[in-house]
Amino acid sequence: MLLQSRLRASAVHMAQRRAAGGCCCCCSRAPLNEDNARFCLLAGLIFLYLLCGAAIFSALEHPFEIRARILWRQQLENFTRRYRVNLGALHTLLRQYEQANGAGIRVDALRPRWDFSGAFYFVATVVSTIGFGMATPATIAGKIFLIFYGLIGCAATILFFNLFLERIITMLAYIMRWCHERRLRCGGAGVMSSREESSGEEDSLEGWKPSVYYVMLILGLASVVIACSASTLYSSMENWSYVDSLYFCFVAFSTIGFGDLVSSQRERYESQGAYRLGNCLFILMGVCCIYSLFNVISIIIKQTLNWILGKLVCSGKRKLCSCPCLRSKSQSKRAPAAQRRVKRNAVQPVSTQRPVGRRHHTDGSVETVCDSETDAGAGAEVHLGRRLSGEMISVNEFMVSNKVSLALLQKQLSETAHQGPRQSYGHQNGFSGGVGALGIMNNRLQETSVDR
């Protein structure tokens, strides 16, 4: 009964999505399709974000820059007056010192840059794209070699980060599921019969969702823990303030790597081997963790973009063409298949790029539409009152409520699969999992939300 009502609810929801998806296109037949619109919106927002950031940093740092400039002028003046040094000669010396700096030489002795351990630290900052710049190749051979070395190294590290992301998301999703099931079992006194199919899932549906926010929270906490531990280590070993250490951790873990603060650069440390190992491990863990965190945050940004796009399109065009997403609740559900197909073809995210003169399969268009519908729902979020949760939560609800028909479909598919075209599933929903790291999250969390 409840399952049936859910099935109906989700069908309504689906129709809304479809209608809303169609809305974007039937309202505005501009050359910008949904994907391009999202891309441009993001580019615009990043540009705005940069402008705001520039203004704030300028306000924060400009006074200090002026003070530092005045201070340096005074110091230089004092020195030349006291030792009667020609200012030109001193400038020459300082230029020479700058060049020496480039080769890694400082007044206070630092560890050698290009012994094996130093070079190892250097290549690690290259392939991770941190690039502190505490050591840089000065020879032409070194510079040319760096280009080819970095090309392979950075690609391999990107693959490493992506595989790490996949592993960590899998692990988190299963841990979250396990915790939730444990909690359910303790609360519900272990119902193991077929009743669980509806009651257990009903509880799950209300109480727990494999939400991207949880994943973000866990990764955020992990990052904070790693950064705080690392900062404790750095502030004691490097004599940095705790804020400086935290700042260094963020700059290193996010692979920005300014190089104003670089760990493990002095000639001698207490228990040097252990510190160097700890430094490497902290940076490795931190980079992996922050990379994953960035990707999770980027999902939320994508959802926000979709929400903004949906709002923009539907509010802007409401008066022009009595937007279907407003009628969807009552009408779209019962819309004839032919009409629906027209709408779905209209959503094709790649349609503008199709060269003229190519045949279009009606079947072929299905999978491209899957994208715009499962893909965080410019449509799903348009529906008023629906919270900004997007993909995973709604997918979860959806999967759970459609368990029965899903099982049928899976059986069908697995039967067809035995005859051969198994990759066709991959084609069938070319984009349903989202893009990049988003694909990983969706797939992992979708999986978690169904095969319970």
Place this chain on the structure above:
Amino acid sequence: MLLQSRLRASAVHMAQRRAAGGCCCCCSRAPLNEDNARFCLLAGLIFLYLLCGAAIFSALEHPFEIRARILWRQQLENFTRRYRVNLGALHTLLRQYEQANGAGIRVDALRPRWDFSGAFYFVATVVSTIGFGMATPATIAGKIFLIFYGLIGCAATILFFNLFLERIITMLAYIMRWCHERRLRCGGAGVMSSREESSGEEDSLEGWKPSVYYVMLILGLASVVIACSASTLYSSMENWSYVDSLYFCFVAFSTIGFGDLVSSQRERYESQGAYRLGNCLFILMGVCCIYSLFNVISIIIKQTLNWILGKLVCSGKRKLCSCPCLRSKSQSKRAPAAQRRVKRNAVQPVSTQRPVGRRHHTDGSVETVCDSETDAGAGAEVHLGRRLSGEMISVNEFMVSNKVSLALLQKQLSETAHQGPRQSYGHQNGFSGGVGALGIMNNRLQETSVDR
């Protein structure tokens, strides 16, 4: 006829994949499943790569470091002898100069660091994670703000890069398809009848594939063109040598950003506004292009990993358990469904992480297996004589040859879709598209290879 033979060939191929996939598990029931093994193999190889890189850079740069050290000592000695300056006082001055350097002060006047345009350049290097470090926040407020600012900014930029990657891959795939079709039409004198279904595709199959290597080639060429154009600009504006300019381009575009060379730092340039704009555009284009290139290369690395894994597993275990991948040609094809199902369950990449006491749907296991089979084929490459092309090429062949049954399947699916559970496709092949950027490539190229 030809189509039928292809169908059979691909069925054999599929069976080989399945069997080889099963091989990995039935031979070695270690806690490491395929995904984990790939991850560990990659980590190991990166570590080796780092060791080699460290050795080479150490050999290249160490002599220069020693010479630079000697040179600086001489320069310092000359200065102190000539002007009779106390060495301690000079060291103090140099330390002060280092601090001033941190605030962006040099002997030769540079552009202000924290006016609006300077701050904009700074935040752009933050969100892109280039992090030259030519300007770094010196105040505590600036450092703390940077952490929060970078967290959102870097995540948004990662999303931007991923969306760009998606756009560029779509574009490339369609351009490649279009070129190929044009070529076919010119050669084949425009056959537009239903015959094209077999003959045209037969030609495509032999002559053209939406290969990852082509994509890499195009992106590589684009990167080279951008880097060379940018280098021409930089070498004329900054008075760098051409090699230095190329080196700077790579370091900037790959977001390593050492900061030893930074463009647009002098106080005055000829046609300054145009140069700054050009600098920004070149860096933006370069970063996007190299990011895409890295991701394409990372696919090839993943294929190589799968190939190595397949080799390792099957050659290592051949004597222990008469590996099924050697029998697959004749046997696996006709293996009973039950036996096959056991194997496929065994390949589940997430099976080791499943908590105990959870129910397993036999259907639910299908989609996880799709991963290990379509996912670049540790199995596909095991088969001797098959070239190291992996995913896309074999997927393409597969899609083309299975066109008929695919169309049927698609119709089935689209019919079911109208009843509701459309996301189930996403679930059905949770991982078939690969991970991260790999997913994008696979999906885009799969799409290109079918809906012709």
